[in-house]
Amino acid sequence: MIFFVVSVFLLIAVANAQNGTGETYNNPISSGFGNWSQAYEKARAFVCQLTLTEKVNLTTQTGTGATYGYELGIIPRLGFRGLALDDSPTGVRGTDYSSAYAAGLNLAMSWDRDLMFLQSYGNGAEHKAKGNNAAYAPVVGPLGRAPEGGRIWESYSPDPYLSGVAFGQSIAGMQAGGTIAIGKHFVLYEQEHFRQVREWNDYGILSFNITQPYSANCDDRTLHELYLWPWYDGVYNGMGGVMCSYNQVNNTQSCQNTRLLNDILKGEMGFQGFIVSDDGSQHSGVLSAIAGMDMTILGETSPNGIDGLGISFWGPNLTTSVLNGSVPEWRLDDMATRIMASFFYLGQDENFPELNFAQGYLPTFGYEYPTAKVDYTQVNEHVDVRDAHAQTIRAVGSNSIVLLKNVNETLPLSAPRQMAVIGEDAGPSMYGPNGCSDRGCDNGTLAMGWGSGSTNFPYLVDPLSAIQARALQDRTVVQYVLNNYASATIASVVQQASVCLVFANADSGEGYIEVGGNYGDRNNLTLWLGGDTLIQEVAANCSNTVVVIHAPGPILMEDWIDNPNVTAVLFAGLPGQESGNSLVDVLYGAVSPSGKLPWTIAKNRSDYGTDVLYQPNAPVPQLNFTEGLFIDYRHFDDAGIEPRFEFGFGLSYTSFQYQNLQILALSNNKTTLAMPTTTVNPSICPSQSLNPSDYTFPATISSITDYIYPYIEANTSIYTPQATPTPTINAVAAGAQGGDPALWDVLYRVQLQLNNTGSKAGQEVSQLYLELGNDTPPRQLRGFNKTMVQPGEAQTVTFDLRRRDVSIWDIVSQSWVEVTSLGTDIGVLVGASSRNLPLRGVIPAQGAPYV
Structure with a gap:
């Protein structure tokens, strides 16, 4: 009975939610543009076999921790086992025997279309081999408006053209590997602060509580020429899914923003696939459905079910919304069709591997339904899916390293007599590469940022290990100090060396993890763990100091960059599992550096002109994009500001x-192009029974605790909310792909x-x-x-x-x-x-x- 009360409450709430009454919602209906036509034919035939609740089952995941099996679209009547979805852009998240790829940042630093495709192909192939149908990757939101933004390392560059190429190549590569690519986050998701109400209010660091996620406020021209530009590339390359973002856009929640989802993404851009929420970015039921969202993850009304497991805006509430007419039946058909079209577009109906791992759980045996503690069985098969992908990761790492300074050809090294390796970032973490959950710490060498964009390392080749392996060949003496604060020992060691390599880093990640007082976004652009002081100490005692930086974005270098004893500087980004090997390839000249900066390195933080909003300026924080088109190098050029290193800069061991x-x-x-015949007649499938008694919980199924089902309670009286005026919901023709x-x-x-x-x-x-x-x-x-x-x-x-x-x-x-x-x-x-x-x-x- 309690569940029935909650369902009615949610139904009433979503029917009268933000900006819903009196608006017009034009939902584009695609008939399958270009090479999607066959996939749409198969999808329609499949969906039109389904009952109302089976269609709802395709749209609503089963809930946080509800199952280690398939979490979406299980249809036993037709033998359809369902769909599995998982992160991340750096590899299959929360499993073992899979690769840890270089960050999206490094793909941008490589400026190499082939490597962008190859790494993404490997990632897609590994997801497929694990039995995962769709990956929440790649990332082009955030674009990189603020250099301190926590998740810019998952993405590419604040330049829309470079990001567009990388995004398009990554989409094409991942889907060629067999996995549906879900591009994220759409759109204007440019910082971690205030992205979720519970997340930030629970931190307890604010003087008052925010009431809604921040609103990114942007004019139409800036939106199109800057932030939407890469999404055109993604759609053009056949992207199967899009994840709508946590933030609001112009004070409407992204996942119920019909202007963004219906008019622009599905209409103007001709997006053929499905739109899925992020975990906790859905804020309504009816409105999100008619505004263009097609799937919800993880299913609950709150992120990770923090406000209650098994409670969903959709699931039984979506069933009820169709029955009472709040959501047209044809809109549900369209939602299910788009999801299945992506499935068929990737050919996943033919010989796709069974799901063989439990995301976030590594033991071999466990409960298939862990929250309910039901069905103890084998949940992990520990399938090794890495193939020879380490070669690609190593190539991305070495081809993305940016050589910023190289006085008198300090590099490449040639069998130095004695070398000093200094800094915690040079060596392994005392806790191992996976010692902190979702990589939420900065211990040892840094090769990946933190958050849902991370994955488990199968191993991590640290720089010191790789350098020592090469030193054995050259009979080079190698001494090292991995404590950044052991000043006396450091001075003694570096004074003996002919070349001194000093390693320093900075880190960032997603907002649900705090590291060193950094709540996802970086608090500053300086090096962590006393890195700037460490470099100065080494340079004061060594006339041939080579600096190596691992970081998620730009850092300030003014404290040491002009020091004559700093003879070379390498920016290595976040290169993944082959970090040390990639670095040694460049240090010793096996690979001539060819990376270029995908953003500007400034002399002062204020030179960028944009920053994270660290203190809320209203109960609903307002992030105003008043700079318009002028971010990063565009701003520096327009304002006449001299950078330390400009966008696109990078040295080589040769000259051109x-x-x-x-x-x-x-x-x-x-x-x-002759557009496919796209009917705007919304009747995609024959109408289903709208008798509530046909969609109650079947007697043949045993209910599992906190598992989200599509069924309504027995004897439910269907309540039809009265909105004044009633929203107008139309089916319209979709645009051309791209x-x-x-x-x-x-x-x-x-x-x-x-x-x-x-x-x-x-x-x-x-x-x-x-x-x-x-x-x-x-x-x-x-x-x-x-x-x-x-x-x-x-x-x-x-x-x-x-x-x-x-x-x-x-x-x-x-x-x-x-x-x-x-x-x-x-x-x-x-x-x-x-x-x-x-x-x-x-x-x-x-x-x-x-x-």
Whole structure:
């Protein structure tokens, strides 16, 4: 009886929730665009066999800790075993015998499309081999508005073009590996502070309690040109799922924001897959359903069921909402169809492995239903899914290291006589690589941030171990001190060495874990554990000091970067399990450094112009994106601020010369595709019985404690909430996948000659920037290519510019407009970084003579 009271309460609450009454909800119905058509045919045929409660079962996970088996869509009548979903972008979360990949940050630092795809392919293949249907990855939200943001290491870069390429390649790679990629977090999720009410109020660090998650407030043009840009790439590459974010956007919860989910993602972008909540980001039942959300995780109304296990906005409440007409039956059909379309799109109906692990639980035996302590059985098969993926992880690590300083060719090393290795970050943690839950600590070398984006290390090659292995070959004497505060010992050791390697780090992660007073977001941009002082102490006693940094984002270096005894600096990011091996590859020259910065390193924290909101400015904190398009290098360039190291910067062991820029105009004819016949008749499947007695708990099933079922209580009287005025709910045609097909037309081809003028083979990342005028940043990245060139040789580098690359978002027409049609000449600049652009050309305005 208690459950029935809660159900009615939730039903009333969600029917009258935030901004629901009187609005129009236009739900795009897809018939399967392009290569999704067959998947949609199969999905419709499958869904139209289902009863109302079976469809609801596809939308609502079974609850926190309810099962170690399949947690979604179990349909025994049809022999459908259900779906399994798990994190993370760095590997299969909460299991064993799987790889620990480099962070998304390192993929961006590599500027290497092939490695972006290969690492993601390996991650997808491992998820599949574990029997996991969908992964909550990759990550492009946060984009990186604030350099202190806790989760920017999971993502790529504050530049939308670089992030878009990385996101699209990661989507394609993961799904080629067989796992549905669920891109996250949509959208404007740029900090950890105040993302969840319970999380932040329970910390007890605020002078007052917040009442709702923060609202990210952003204008339409900034939203499109900056934060939505990478999502177009994800949709274009066939992304199967999208996770809506914790925060509000313009004071509407993200997961019930029909403008974002229906109008933009499913409509404007033509997204074919399903939209799923984050754990605790669903704030309503009816509204989230009609606003475009298709699936809820973990199922409860609160994150991890903290306010009560087994209580859901959906489950039985969604069944009731369909029965009383609050949610149209065709909308439920669409939700289930989108979920199953992604399943069929990946071919998961054919020879997909059985689920063989229990997420977050490593013993071989346990309860299949742990909360209820029911069915003690084997829950882990300990399947080794790593294959040869360590080679890819090592390659990502070495190809992403950014060489920031290298005085008089300090690097690469050549059999030094005696080496000092200094700093806790050089060695192993005394607790082991997995000693802290979800990597929520900073002990030993840092190779991964903390939170749900982490995974278990199968091993972690620390830098000291890898250096010692190489030193054995070279007969190098290696001494080390792993205590950052053992000043006297450090001074004694480094004075004996011919080269001193000093390691330092900073860390960050997700907001549910606090480390050293950092609540997800970093409190500052300095090094942790006295790292800045440590570097200065080593440099004071060693004239050949090489600094190695592991960090989730930019750090300030002004205290030591100009010290003449600091002869080389390497930024290694968060490189995963092969950390030490990747570093040694670069230190000794087996790999010439080719990484480039995916963001700016400033001289002062205030130079960035954006920051985390650390103190709430209202009961519902308001995070105002008043900077518009001008974040990171765009802001530095516009404001005339000199950075320490600019966006795109990175040195090599060789040198390159750029010459012979050519710009070729291609056809300007717009691609028009015949859209599939997309009916807006909402009747996808034959109507089901709406008799409540047909959907009560079956007598043939034994109820498990705190397990979310789709069934309603017996003798339930269906209450129809009266909203005044009633929301209008329409079915409308979906857009083309990736937006207007003409956006992807190649309009211009830019070529140049890249010469290796040094004595070593090396890869160079050639970067193309455009000056688009019309109140845009002074220059914006719109192309890059990573090219291997042998010494004394030259390679032709080619960039293709698409219509979207030369367009801006027009808020009046709600469309992309080529700037040349506005009378604007486009400046074309090519070079080695955002401030080293020796080649320049012009694309003239339409109607002007082409030069």
